[in-house]
Amino acid sequence: MREVRDEALAELAAEGDLDAFEELVNRHRAAVYRMARAVTGSHADADDAAQETFIRAYRSxxxxxxxxxxxxxxxxxxxxxxxxxxxxxxxxxxxFSTGEAPQHPDPSPNPEAAMEGRESRRGIETALKNLSSELRTTLHLRAAEGMSYRDIARVTGVRIGTVMSRLSRAREKVLGSLQAAEGRPEGGEGT
Known part of the structure; x- marks a missing residue:
């Protein structure tokens, strides 16, 4: 049995088929939540945004x-x-948190390596938290969702050049924050 395409399900849902819309929700719930979480930075706000997204989608x-x-x-x-x-x-x-996934303990018997790993994760979380919503969302769509520049531009309503510059700025800011946390000058290798 072939899977029905999203576009066909959307047409059925537009004609009042609630089962078709439920299937669309089931298929896209996780991706919508991840995007909402990347934009809002909050689990509760992401839940609200995801629920409201599907209400608006149904109405539209x-x-x-x-x-x-x-x-x-x-x-x-x-x-x-x-x-x-x-x-x-x-x-x-x-x-802002990078996710709800449980953190697996470091199998390394070296406590220093485990501590460095935790510090590195905290540094990344802090760097992401300090990004503007626009930069964080653009970076999330590219890195976590694997979206093309063109699709990111469609979703965010900006030009492809803007997507590219936002990604560049986001990467620079994250790298700069991580380097500053390590005591290296931003943009440099340190001495």
Whole structure:
């Protein structure tokens, strides 16, 4: 049995087929949550944004063009919804975590190596937390989601050149933060 394409499911859902929409939610729930988490930096806000994304997507199915890919369309809704949730939560203290995955203990018997690994993870988390939402989202879409520059541009509503410059700035800032944490001058190898 062949799997039904997202675009066909979206057409069915637009005609009132709730099972088709439920299948779309099941297929894309994790990706929408990851994007929302990357934008908002908060588990609770990401949950709210993901739920609101699917509500908005359902309400907008009538305007969806099934000749275009469904995934970028949904991700654009997720991105915009996540930005709205982030703006609404601007008064609250924001935090960022790279994920909810359990951390596996370092199998190395060397406690110094284990401590360095923890410090490195903390350094990366801090560097990502310090990025603007735009840079963090762009970096997440490229590094974690593996999206092309063109798809990132569609989702975020900017030009490909802007995507490229945001990725470059995000990488520079993360690298600079990590080098500063290690006591090396930013952009240099240290002496």
């Amino acid at each position: 199915l009538g305007s969806y063009d099934a000749s275009r890919p469904f995934r970028p369309w949904l991700r654009k809704i997720a991105h915009n919804t996540s930005l709205n949730v982030l703006r609404a939560a601007a008064g609250r203290a924001r935090r």
